[in-house]
Amino acid sequence: MDIDDLLAEVAVDAIPQETRDLHELTRCWVAERVSPEILPWPSELVDRVLERIRKQIELVEDQTGNMDPKTSFKLIIIQTELERFKFLVRSFLRARIKKIDTYPLHIKALHNTSLDTPFPLLSPSELQYLTSHQALLSNHYSSSFLSQFPASLQRLDDTAGGISMVDRPDEDKAVFVRALRDVGEIFVEGTDRRFEMKRGDVWVVRWSAVKRWCVGCGTGDVELI
């Protein structure tokens, strides 16, 4: 451990947990909106944030009716902050739901393989939503027309004929990234392109090439912007 690491540690401790959570949530939110794939569910972070939102709502409810101009001014600030936090969480959840709705079967398969890792892809309630939504859809299809099809054509996850019925996100989509630490050499698969990514660099690169280092699903050396 050299002096830089020590300094970094002290610096991190100096920032309160609340502020760090806000930064982390903002980062997760941006990452989720930009990345083509769904990222693992940050359960601890969300739990902490929700807990704090709940407390603030209670505080606001307790203190309304207090006519002291000083407290009402404070309340307005708290409520403004509250609205912003709520917006972040809401937009984050909606971005995830949108991906879940677009690639249900693919995400479900990925989630099942991620169950063994410490970071499952979906939260329990998201999984429940996905499963029931999928059940609803297939019910709808089969009552509308699919039940009258020959049995061999009734499946929804067929891969015969060279076309898979399971939609997948485009993992080669270009994303904007900024390196938070030196990453080293990056090799873009399928091309002969190699480049060096240093701290502070901003690149437009294929998602599949930098996924390993991204905030939210990898080492956290690179953030999406």
Next chain:
Amino acid sequence: MYGEASNKLVQNAKRTLALPHLPPYASDLTRSITREVRDLDKDVAAVLAPYAGSFNPSEAPETACALLVNHLCMRRNKRCLLAYHRVRSDKLEAYCWEGVDVLEQQQQQGHREEGRRAGGGMGAGGGKEESSLSPEEEEYVRQYSDLLAAYKGQWTDIDLTGSLEPPRDLFIDVRVLKDAGEIQTEYGSITLTKNSQFYVRQGDVERLIAQGYLQRLS
């Protein structure tokens, strides 16, 4: 035959994407495509019957080709049907998220048409379909809004269906477009009468703006 009907259906779906409302469900097309698939399947079975399970494509390439065409058509028809239904169900889901009650709208539309027909003295309109949703779709909407309500219920503090615009001001100016009665806010109750103007907390009136009772003044 051979995918003509499903081509029409896909064009219909494409058009639906750009429309603000949902056009009537193409039940005739859906039925005829399903029939076509069944006929094709029967054809395949008839062609394969004399071979009794020991068909070798390289011995009879012309038969194999016919089978392939039939198979591809069936698959294509299935894909088109799925796409059509998916486009429509996506649209219905979007309505659910926006808080538009599709079923009620459909009913109102139906009543209005009935009223017009009765008023115009046209008599019974020959069993014309009033709702643009198929019965299956109505059922789907009902179940999906239940599902959505259940998922939303786990995030009561957040209000998932709330605005996706980043909040700027806590308080906004609104004008009342339709009488909305009395609402309770943290600062007491306000009576919303038509054409009056208020300076209220955005979170309190967001629903009413979405439903068209209030208009936001910038």
